[in-house]
Amino acid sequence: MSSRLRASARLGSAAALVLVVPVALGQTIPAPFDEVYTYTDLGSVPGLPANYGGLTVKPTDFDTLLIGGAANSAAGIVYSIGIVRDGKGHIVGFDGTAAPFVEAAYNDGGVVYGPGGVLFLARWPANELGQAKPGSAITDKIIDVAPFGVASSLSAINFVPPGFDQAGHMKLVSWSIGTWYDATIAPDGAGTFDIVSLTPVPSSNLGGGPEGFIYVPTGSPLFDVPSMLVSEYSAGNVAAYEVDANGDPIVATRQNFVTGLSGAEGATIDPVTGDFLFSTFGGGSRVIVVTGFATPPPPCIADLDGNGVVNGADLGLLLGNWGGAGLGDLNDSGSVDGADLGILLAAWGPCPR
Numbered sequence: 514m515s516s517r518l519r520a521s522a523r524l525g526s527a528a529a530l531v532l533v534v535p536v537a538l539g540q541t542i543p544a545p546f547d548e549v550y551t552y553t554d555l556g557s558v559p560g561l562p563a564n565y566g567g568l569t570v571k572p573t574d575f576d577t578l579l580i581g582g583a584a585n586s587a588a589g590i591v592y593s594i595g596i597v598r599d600g601k602g603h604i605v606g607f608d609g610t611a612a613p614f615v616e617a618a619y620n621d622g623g624v625v626y627g628p629g630g631v632l633f634l635a636r637w638p639a640n641e642l643g644q645a646k647p648g649s650a651i652t653d654k655i656i657d658v659a660p661f662g663v664a665s666s667l668s669a670i671n672f673v674p675p676g677f678d679q680a681g682h683m684k685l686v687s688w689s690i691g692t693w694y695d696a697t698i699a700p701d702g703a704g705t706f707d708i709v710s711l712t713p714v715p716s717s718n719l720g721g722g723p724e725g726f727i728y729v730p731t732g733s734p735l736f737d738v739p740s741m742l743v744s745e746y747s748a749g750n751v752a753a754y755e756v757d758a759n760g761d762p763i764v765a766t767r768q769n770f771v772t773g774l775s776g777a778e779g780a781t782i783d784p785v786t787g788d789f790l791f792s793t794f795g796g797g798s799r800v801i802v803v804t805g806f807a808t809p810p811p812p813c814i815a816d817l818d819g820n821g822v823v824n825g826a827d828l829g830l831l832l833g834n835w836g837g838a839g840l841g842d843l844n845d846s847g848s849v850d851g852a853d854l855g856i857l858l859a860a861w862g863p864c865p866r
């Protein structure tokens with residue numbers, strides 16, 4: 514599908530939504546979730562060019578949000594913007610003006626940190642997986658996922674977090690037909706990752722035009738079993754699904770979590786509070802935060818190979834890049850040195866869960 518076609522489809526979807534929902538921004542959290550969860554519209558990010566792609570809090574600086582700008586275009590860039598938190602840590606606004614963080618052409622709903630502090634990027638409509646090393650200003654590695662059988666085009670990715678079955682697996686989804694995939698990755702020796710396996714999971718194909726998705730922090734009210742949330746761009750919702758023993762959504766369990774949206778796009782969990790944040794592509798170019806979730810375990814940034822434990826293999830990767838940039842630069846200083854070694858040794862053992 515060409516980008517022009519998608520632009521047309523997106524306009525059509527937005528127009529249809531306006532006809533059905535005459536009151537703009539009529540977003541609602543339906544029962545039973547409204548008893549626990551509340552949402553705040555943070556508005557637009559100062560200086561961030563439309564349209565908005567995915568978003569994530571920087572794992573080495575919880576006061577910085579990264580978010581895709583000029584999404585879906587060759588000019589796409591992931592920007593950084595300061596976060597303002599209230600006394601309880603909840604994100605209540607933005608500080609300063611968005612600044613370019615890493616070139617990210619065709620960024621879409623998947624802007625996600627993976628093992629080794631590598632930023633993974635779903636590239637729509639290029640149907641590619643991008644990777645940017647820690648400290649890099651460019652997308653260092655691009656994998657064409659079409660040869661792996663991914664339907665055009667990949668829109669979002671995420672990693673199954675510690676505490677869930679199949680932790681560390683990468684999950685991928687395609688907009689607009691909602692095909693769902695399971696994948697594993699491994700270090701490629703250059704500070705980025707290769708895809709080892711990539712398998713379609715047809716029983717988990719999703720409706721609604723799926724974009725960004727997250728795993729709900731364990732212990733969150735009204736989510737008694739492992740669950741996920743999915744931004745549905747085309748349907749204008751955020752949907753909740755139960756997750757099976759493979760970390761894949763169980764389609765029959767779908768519930769509305771937020772309705773009445775236009776352009777739900779990115780999705781991420783705030784590591785400080787467990788709050789769910791999502792962006793909108795169009796729809797007023799907004800960032801919305803939903804509070805009420807349990808706090809997740811802290812990011813396991815020293816697990817450089819993403820296998821759920823910090824051990825000798827991670828130490829070997831760090832030492833193998835000693836004095837270099839990127840992999841193993843756990844404090845974002847620009848080089849791998851004793852400070853990073855200290856962080857790794859302090860995190861030795863299984864990742865928090």
Ligand SMILES: [Ca+2]
Nearest residue numbers: 816818820822
């Ligand atoms: Ca490891």
Ligand SMILES: [Ca+2]
Nearest residue numbers: 842846848853
């Ligand atoms: Ca460092």
